[in-house]
Amino acid sequence: MPEGKTIAEDAPPGRQPRGFRETVVWKLDALTQRVDRHRRDGDHVRALSDIMAVTHKLFQQSAPRAMSLSSPALNREAARLSESMLAGSAYKNDAPALSVRDGIHGKRRQRVILLATLLSDIGGHSRLVEDIVRRFVGRMDIGLVLTGLTLNEAPLTREAFDPSRLHIHCLDDDTHIERLHTGWDVIKSFAPDVIVDFSHPYDMICFALLHSAPARRKLHVWHADHSFALRPVDPETGLVSVTAYGEACARHYACGTGQAVINLPMTCADPYADVPEAAMSAGLRADDAFLTATCGSIAKFLPKTVRNYVDFIAARFRARGGAHVHIGPLTDDLKEAVTAAAVSARSSATVRHLPYVESLSQTLALLKPDIYLSSYPVAGGKATVEAMAAGCAIVHAVGHRVADGLDNFYPGALNWRTLDEFETCLAGVTADTVDCQRRLARAYFERAHAPALFEATLERLLSGAASESVQ
Numbered sequence: 001m002p003e004g005k006t007i008a009e010d011a012p013p014g015r016q017p018r019g020f021r022e023t024v025v026w027k028l029d030a031l032t033q034r035v036d037r038h039r040r041d042g043d044h045v046r047a048l049s050d051i052m053a054v055t056h057k058l059f060q061q062s063a064p065r066a067m068s069l070s071s072p073a074l075n076r077e078a079a080r081l082s083e084s085m086l087a088g089s090a091y092k093n094d095a096p097a098l099s100v101r102d103g104i105h106g107k108r109r110q111r112v113i114l115l116a117t118l119l120s121d122i123g124g125h126s127r128l129v130e131d132i133v134r135r136f137v138g139r140m141d142i143g144l145v146l147t148g149l150t151l152n153e154a155p156l157t158r159e160a161f162d163p164s165r166l167h168i169h170c171l172d173d174d175t176h177i178e179r180l181h182t183g184w185d186v187i188k189s190f191a192p193d194v195i196v197d198f199s200h201p202y203d204m205i206c207f208a209l210l211h212s213a214p215a216r217r218k219l220h221v222w223h224a225d226h227s228f229a230l231r232p233v234d235p236e237t238g239l240v241s242v243t244a245y246g247e248a249c250a251r252h253y254a255c256g257t258g259q260a261v262i263n264l265p266m267t268c269a270d271p272y273a274d275v276p277e278a279a280m281s282a283g284l285r286a287d288d289a290f291l292t293a294t295c296g297s298i299a300k301f302l303p304k305t306v307r308n309y310v311d312f313i314a315a316r317f318r319a320r321g322g323a324h325v326h327i328g329p330l331t332d333d334l335k336e337a338v339t340a341a342a343v344s345a346r347s348s349a350t351v352r353h354l355p356y357v358e359s360l361s362q363t364l365a366l367l368k369p370d371i372y373l374s375s376y377p378v379a380g381g382k383a384t385v386e387a388m389a390a391g392c393a394i395v396h397a398v399g400h401r402v403a404d405g406l407d408n409f410y411p412g413a414l415n416w417r418t419l420d421e422f423e424t425c426l427a428g429v430t431a432d433t434v435d436c437q438r439r440l441a442r443a444y445f446e447r448a449h450a451p452a453l454f455e456a457t458l459e460r461l462l463s464g465a466a467s468e469s470v471q
Contacts (some may be wrong), residue, residue: 020067024058024228028071035077044085048176048204051078055202058228068249068402069228072256079233082208085177086184111141112462113192115209117148117200121356122328123297124266124382125223128242129198130160131267135455143167143190145183147205171205180205187213194462197221201229210237219461222250226402233257240264240461243381244407262461267454268386271365290322293367295360295383296375298329307377309334310341315419316373317345319426325352325367327360364390370434371395371426379405388445393437395425410444413437
């Protein structure tokens, strides 16, 4: 979209849009028409730039509203643009290649490409990719292609992304169209059997690579179920959901495409699998004061309309004393505001900040908080799974199915609707309550999110065996 263009300019002449949804519909219709015109004129650079700029803006506008939005017409036009941009493209002999190692006795191992926009040290999106790499890197040849890695992100320092075990390529060309063609050449050189797309909802480069690159099996991970997103249209591309709500959204979308929908249960490293209980009992706690903890990327804690993390922490310390541990990055301003709110609510309040931990589940198992507070104003899915793995009693909000992650918690978890209810809930927690809740959390993790279940489901997904039973 040209700089300065307003929403009203995309509306039919003579009237303004009524509400956010109608605004989005008009913008998507206008975008689809522009992309179609640019494609027919052979102006792929403008078409690609236009679609990425507008979809990124729509993603930013819809995510705070927790609205699942997509445009079948734009998705189809994006597929036609993908084919047009890559028509006649061939692997260049001088293209950067992802090397492939032979398996045992020279037998060719399955080759899997993971597509992503970017990864970060904190965030369930990145940790899900990491879980796949950790479990399959020794049995398959895995290539990771990132389309938009920025200098302030540092995911490749994590052990799972060791370049000696994993084939990694970060597309760093100057333009979108150059990144697309480089990615195409990299993928063709790797000759994958399977492509799995973890891209951000607005990443047209990943969309085009998934749509056009050759592979026996293609999968799109439906992790953006709370915002606008580009969606694949090829009926042979499977849709992989990681939550019950995501599965419902994917099945609704697949009614028009005929795509298979598969649920992949999130998991994490089991903190108790190889560590003696005696070692865990020592923990990180300095005293017996009431302890709460929470974790998430910075986006989970930024203000959302009437929801505010600072007010949340103030309510936590009005309810009772003790300490709170925040795991994950915070801006300096937010950290200062949170600490001030805690002390204002209770002068003896203590707030500790752990900007980064290698394993959340193990950290929580050692920390042994009395209560794990689901991140607020936006709940996290992967962090919830890790808290249940550690056997944490969880308290969460129930105002919005998506924003509060209501599909992620164990049945019977403590919950609240207003901050007054939150205070009452915390004030009423007893030792018996905590013990009961911990058992429920751990039992649900073992039943619904065990590493063995994740691995078995993923293995069926990558082989294609799961597609027959999930239509």
